[in-house]
Amino acid sequence: MSTDLSRTRAELLDEGDPLAGFRDRFAIPEPDLIYLDGNSLGRLPVTTLPRLRRAVEEEWGRELIRGWTHWIELSRQVGDQIGTSLLGARPGEVTLSDSTTVNLYKLAAAALAARPGRGVVVTDDDNFPTDRYVLAGLAPKVRLVHTDPDDGIRTADVLAALDGDVALVSLSHLAYRSGAIADLPGITAAAHSAGALTLWDLSHSGGSVPIGLSASGADLAVGCTYKYLNAGPGSPAYLYVRADLADELRQPIQGWFGTLDQFAMGPDYVPAAGIDRFLVGTPPVFGAYAVAEGVAVLAEAGIERLRGKGMALTSYLVELADTWLAPLGFRLASPREAERRGSHVSLHHPQAWQICQAMTEAGIIADYRTPERLRLGPAPAYTRFVDVYDALERIRDLVAGGAHERYPAQPARVT
Amino acid sequence: MSTDLSRTRAELLDEGDPLAGFRDRFAIPEPDLIYLDGNSLGRLPVTTLPRLRRAVEEEWGRELIRGWTHWIELSRQVGDQIGTSLLGARPGEVTLSDSTTVNLYKLAAAALAARPGRGVVVTDDDNFPTDRYVLAGLAPKVRLVHTDPDDGIRTADVLAALDGDVALVSLSHLAYRSGAIADLPGITAAAHSAGALTLWDLSHSGGSVPIGLSASGADLAVGCTYKYLNAGPGSPAYLYVRADLADELRQPIQGWFGTLDQFAMGPDYVPAAGIDRFLVGTPPVFGAYAVAEGVAVLAEAGIERLRGKGMALTSYLVELADTWLAPLGFRLASPREAERRGSHVSLHHPQAWQICQAMTEAGIIADYRTPERLRLGPAPAYTRFVDVYDALERIRDLVAGGAHERYPAQPARVT
Numbered sequence: 118m119s120t121d122l123s124r125t126r127a128e129l130l131d132e133g134d135p136l137a138g139f140r141d142r143f144a145i146p147e148p149d150l151i152y153l154d155g156n157s158l159g160r161l162p163v164t165t166l167p168r169l170r171r172a173v174e175e176e177w178g179r180e181l182i183r184g185w186t187h188w189i190e191l192s193r194q195v196g197d198q199i200g201t202s203l204l205g206a207r208p209g210e211v212t213l214s215d216s217t218t219v220n221l222y223k224l225a226a227a228a229l230a231a232r233p234g235r236g237v238v239v240t241d242d243d244n245f246p247t248d249r250y251v252l253a254g255l256a257p258k259v260r261l262v263h264t265d266p267d268d269g270i271r272t273a274d275v276l277a278a279l280d281g282d283v284a285l286v287s288l289s290h291l292a293y294r295s296g297a298i299a300d301l302p303g304i305t306a307a308a309h310s311a312g313a314l315t316l317w318d319l320s321h322s323g324g325s326v327p328i329g330l331s332a333s334g335a336d337l338a339v340g341c342t343y344k345y346l347n348a349g350p351g352s353p354a355y356l357y358v359r360a361d362l363a364d365e366l367r368q369p370i371q372g373w374f375g376t377l378d379q380f381a382m383g384p385d386y387v388p389a390a391g392i393d394r395f396l397v398g399t400p401p402v403f404g405a406y407a408v409a410e411g412v413a414v415l416a417e418a419g420i421e422r423l424r425g426k427g428m429a430l431t432s433y434l435v436e437l438a439d440t441w442l443a444p445l446g447f448r449l450a451s452p453r454e455a456e457r458r459g460s461h462v463s464l465h466h467p468q469a470w471q472i473c474q475a476m477t478e479a480g481i482i483a484d485y486r487t488p489e490r491l492r493l494g495p496a497p498a499y500t501r502f503v504d505v506y507d508a509l510e511r512i513r514d515l516v517a518g519g520a521h522e523r524y525p526a527q528p529a530r531v532t
Numbered sequence: 533m534s535t536d537l538s539r540t541r542a543e544l545l546d547e548g549d550p551l552a553g554f555r556d557r558f559a560i561p562e563p564d565l566i567y568l569d570g571n572s573l574g575r576l577p578v579t580t581l582p583r584l585r586r587a588v589e590e591e592w593g594r595e596l597i598r599g600w601t602h603w604i605e606l607s608r609q610v611g612d613q614i615g616t617s618l619l620g621a622r623p624g625e626v627t628l629s630d631s632t633t634v635n636l637y638k639l640a641a642a643a644l645a646a647r648p649g650r651g652v653v654v655t656d657d658d659n660f661p662t663d664r665y666v667l668a669g670l671a672p673k674v675r676l677v678h679t680d681p682d683d684g685i686r687t688a689d690v691l692a693a694l695d696g697d698v699a700l701v702s703l704s705h706l707a708y709r710s711g712a713i714a715d716l717p718g719i720t721a722a723a724h725s726a727g728a729l730t731l732w733d734l735s736h737s738g739g740s741v742p743i744g745l746s747a748s749g750a751d752l753a754v755g756c757t758y759k760y761l762n763a764g765p766g767s768p769a770y771l772y773v774r775a776d777l778a779d780e781l782r783q784p785i786q787g788w789f790g791t792l793d794q795f796a797m798g799p800d801y802v803p804a805a806g807i808d809r810f811l812v813g814t815p816p817v818f819g820a821y822a823v824a825e826g827v828a829v830l831a832e833a834g835i836e837r838l839r840g841k842g843m844a845l846t847s848y849l850v851e852l853a854d855t856w857l858a859p860l861g862f863r864l865a866s867p868r869e870a871e872r873r874g875s876h877v878s879l880h881h882p883q884a885w886q887i888c889q890a891m892t893e894a895g896i897i898a899d900y901r902t903p904e905r906l907r908l909g910p911a912p913a914y915t916r917f918v919d920v921y922d923a924l925e926r927i928r929d930l931v932a933g934g935a936h937e938r939y940p941a942q943p944a945r946v947t
Contacts, residue, residue: 144593146594154597157597158596158597158599158600160593160596165588169588170581170585173576173580173581177576177765178559178576179561179562181567181569181573181575182897183892184573184765188766215631218785218787218788218813219634219812222784246797246798247786247813249801250787250788250791251785251787253801254784254801343814349588349592350592350599350600350817350818351818352816353816354813369670370633370634370669371668371669372631372665372666373661373665374633376661376665381902383661384664386664386665386669397633398632398633398634398769399758401766402765403584403764403765403818403822404816
C-alpha cells in the first residue's frame with residue numbers, strides 16, 4: 118500500500134469500492150456519526166421496518182392464529198438463507214432458534230452425549246465468556262488451550278490438547294477481541310482424527326468472512342444475527358448441524374417444536390428428523406423476518422466481496438494506526454496479516470477506557486474491551502474508507518490533545 | 533342464569549360489560565370474523581406497532597449500540613410489570629427470557645440440583661406436551677399422576693404421589709385442553725410439606741385468572757406471552773422465582789447475561805444475585821416492547837375484572853352449548869363450574885376435526901385439540917357476548933345442516 122495519508126486517498130478508495138452503493142441500504146439518521154461497532158450491533162437495513170410493519174399488521178393482526186401455516190417454516194427458511202448465502206452450508210443444515218448461548222448449550226450437550234466414555238471438552242482461555250461458561254457448566258472436564266489474546270489460536274496448541282478423552286473441541290471461529298481467525302478446517306480434521314466432534318461459534322465471522330462449513334466437514338456451529346447480519350438487538354440466533362450427523366444426535370431441551378409430530382401431542386418425545394430436532398419452543402416470528410432482511414442485503418453484496426472490502430478496510434485502518442497512533446502509545450492487538458483477521462481490529466492503549474469515552478463524545482462509536490483495548494469494527498456493508506480515515510484522524514487528535522484525560526479511569530464494567 | 537336464548541340478551545350483556553371499551557384497544561381488521569382463539573394467539577394491541585416502529589427506527593436505527601444502556605433493563609422491567617400486575621408476584625421475582633420451554637428446562641434443572649438425593653419429578657399425564665417432554669429429558673424419574681382430561685388435576689392424586697424421593701412437582705396451573713384450574717396453593721403447601729419444590733406453567737392462566745404467586749408460596753413458574761398477554765407470535769416468555777429462593781438455585785445454562793459482572797468477562801461463571809441469574813443470552817428487545825404493550829392493556833383492565841368477564845363469557849358459552857349443541861352430539865369437556873376453569877372451554881364431538889374446518893370457513897376461528905375436541909377461547913379483553921352468541925348459533929346451524937360432513941376426517945396433525 119502507498120504511504121499517502123491524504124483524505125483524497127480514502128475518497129478514491131470509496132470511489133473504487135464495488136460495495137459503496139450498499140451503504141444506502143441502511144438507515145443512517147446521523148450522517149456525521151462514525152459507527153465502527155457493526156461487529157457488536159449492526160445497522161438497521163431500510164427494508165426491515167416495512168417488513169416488520171407488514172408482519173405485525175397484516176400477518177399477526179389479520180391472519181391471527183392462521184399465520185402459523187407459514188410462520189412454522191420460518192426457522193428453516195431463514196436458516197437455509199443464512200447457511201447457503203453466508204456460511205457455506207447446505208440446505209437443511211442451519212436453522213434459526215433461541216439465543217447463541219442456548220444453542221451452544223444444546224449442541225455441546227448433544228456432542229457430549231454422542232461420545233460416551235469421553236468427558237473432555239477442549240476450548241481456549243480467550244474464547245468468548247459465554248462459551249467458556251456454558252462449557253464449564255456442562256462438561257465433566259474442560260481442557261483450556263492457552264491463546265494469545267492478540268494473535269489468536271495456534272492450531273498446534275489445539276492438536277496438542279487432543280487425545281482419546283476428548284469428546285468435543287469448541288472454539289470461536291473468529292476471536293471476539295483480536296479478530297484472529299482460527300484454522301477451522303485444520304482443527305476440524307485434527308479433531309476428527311482424534312474421534313472428537315467440533316462446535317464452532319461463528320458470531321464474529323458469520324457475514325464477515327466466508328466459512329465453508331460443509332466443505333470443511335465441521336460438525337456443529339452456532340452464531341448470532343445482531344452483528345454483521347444486521348437483524349437488531351436481541352435477534353434470534355442460528356445453529357448448524359452437518360446433515361449426516363443430525364439424526365445421530367439428541368439435544369437435552371426436549372421441546373414440542375423439536376418433535377416429529379408436534380400436534381399429535383403424544384405421551385413421548387420423539388425427535389424430528391434432521392435439523393428440526395434442535396428446535397425447542399415457539400420460534401421468534403418477527404425476529405426471523407428481521408434476520409431475513411439483514412441477510413438479504415449481505416447475500417446480494419456477496420460474502421467474497423464483503424470479505425475483500427473487510428480486508429481492505431482493516432488494512433487501511435492498521436496502516437493509519439501504525440503511522441498516527443503508534444507514536445501515541447497504541448499497539449496493534451490483532452494479527453497484522455489481513456488474511457488472519459476478520460473485519461474488526463483491536464488497538465491496545467493503557468488509557469483505552471478513557472479514549473473510548475472521548476471518542477463517543479467526538480462522534481466515533483467503537484467498543485472498549487478488557488484489558489485496555491479499543492475494538493474498531495468497520496463493517497464492510499456500510500463503512501466507507503473516509504469513515505476509517507476520519508475516525509483515525511480524530512482519535513489521533515484527541516489523544517494528542519489529551520482530551521481523554523478528562524475522563525476518569527473506570528472499572529472494566531461497561532454496557 | 534336465565535334461559536333467554538335471544539341475541540338481545542347477548543347485546544344487553546355487552547352493554548353492561550365494564551370492559552366493553554377495551555375491544556377498541558385491539559386491531560380488528562375483519563369485524564365479521566369471530567375469534568375464539570386468544571388463548572392460542574392473542575390479538576394485536578393498537579399501540580404495539582407504533583411502539584415497535586419507535587424502537588426499531590429511533591432506538592436501534594439511531595442509538596445503535598448505545599441503546600443497550602436502557603435495553604439491558606428491559607427483561608427485568610417487563611418482568612416486574614407482568615409479575616405485579618398479573619401474577620401476584622413481587623418486584624424482582626419475574627423476568628423475561630427465552631421461550632417457555634427453555635425456561636421450564638432451566639428451572640426444573642435448578643430444582644433438581646437443589647434437592648440432591650431426590651430424583652423424582654411429579655407431573656400429570658395431561659400436562660402440556662412440551663412440559664412432559666422437558667421433564668422426561670431431565671429427571672432421573674418422572675412420576676405421572678393420572679388426570680381426567682376434562683376435569684383437571686385432583687389435589688388428592690398429587691398428594692398421593694408425594695414422598696421423600698420427590699424433588700419437584702411441575703404442573704400446568706390451567707390445563708391447556710379443558711381449562712381446568714389446579715389447586716396451586718394447596719398443591720404448593722403439600723409439596724413443601726414433603727420437602728419438594730413446585731414449578732408451575734402459567735401459560736394459560738397468566739392474564740386470564742388471578743394467580744397470587746407470592747401469597748401461595750409458589751417456588752417457580754414459567755409462562756408464555758403470546759396468548760392472553762397479546763405480545764405476538766414467538767414473543768419471549770417469562771419466569772418467576774420466589775425472592776428468597778433465587779440465590780439458592782443454580783440453573784444449568786451458564787450464559788453471560790446471568791453473571792454477576794457481565795463485561796468483566798472473567799475466567800469463571802459467577803451467577804448474578806437474584807432473578808438475573810436465570811437469564812442466559814442477549815434479551816429480545818423488540819419482543820420485550822411488544823410484551824410491555826400487551827400487558828399494559830390487561831393491567832388497565834385489571835386482572836379481577838378480566839377474570840369476572842372470563843367466567844361470564846364461558847358460562848354463557850356453556851349455557852348455549854347445553855341448549856343448542858348437546859342435542860347434536862357435543863359434550864362439555866371442561867369443568868362445569870366457572871370457578872374451576874379459565875377463559876377457555878372444550879367441547880367434545882366425534883367429528884370435532886371436520887367441524888373445526890367448517891367453522892373456519894364460516895368465519896369462526898377456534899382450535900381443534902386431540903382427541904376430538906373443539907377448544908373455544910373467548911378472551912375477555914376483546915371478546916363480546918354477541919361473539920359467543922353468534923359463534924354458537926353458527927356452529928349449531930352448520931352441524932345441524934351437515935356442513936362439516938364435506939370435510940374429510942384428518943389425522944390429528946394440525947398447525
